[in-house]
Amino acid sequence: xxxxxVVRCAEGHLFSTATFPMQNLGAGRLGPGRLIRCPRCGRxxxxxxxxxxxxxxxxxxxxxxxxAAEFPV
Numbered sequence: 001x002x003x004x005x006v007v008r009c010a011e012g013h014l015f016s017t018a019t020f021p022m023q024n025l026g027a028g029r030l031g032p033g034r035l036i037r038c039p040r041c042g043r044x045x046x047x048x049x050x051x052x053x054x055x056x057x058x059x060x061x062x063x064x065x066x067x068a069a070e071f072p073v
Contacts, residue, residue, distance in 0.1 A: 006055070006063045007047040013040035014050055014063035039066050 004016040010033075017036060033046040052060060 004064060004067075006050045006052055006060065007036065007068075008050045009036070009038040009041070009045035009047045011038065011041055011043075011045060013038050013066075014055070014059055015039050015066040015068055016064050017068040036068050039068055 004018055006014060006016050008014050015038060033048050035044050036047045037043065038045045038047070050063070055063070
């Protein structure tokens with residue numbers, strides 16, 4: 001099973017992605033946000049990893065069901 005990252009876009013929508021672009025470069029180098037097309041609003045938005053500890057079970061389940069388009073490797 002692939003590992004998914006739950007993220008929050010600048011509009012506050014929660015969704016998941018299998019790839020979080022440039023995650024291995026670290027937040028100190030490029031900042032925490034990445035541009036990802038939000039599946040909820042359909043726009044390219046700055047998105048950051050969500051704190052899953054603060055999400056309810058329902059929010060987490062919905063975020064995992066709503067997946068961003070995957071990036072070609």
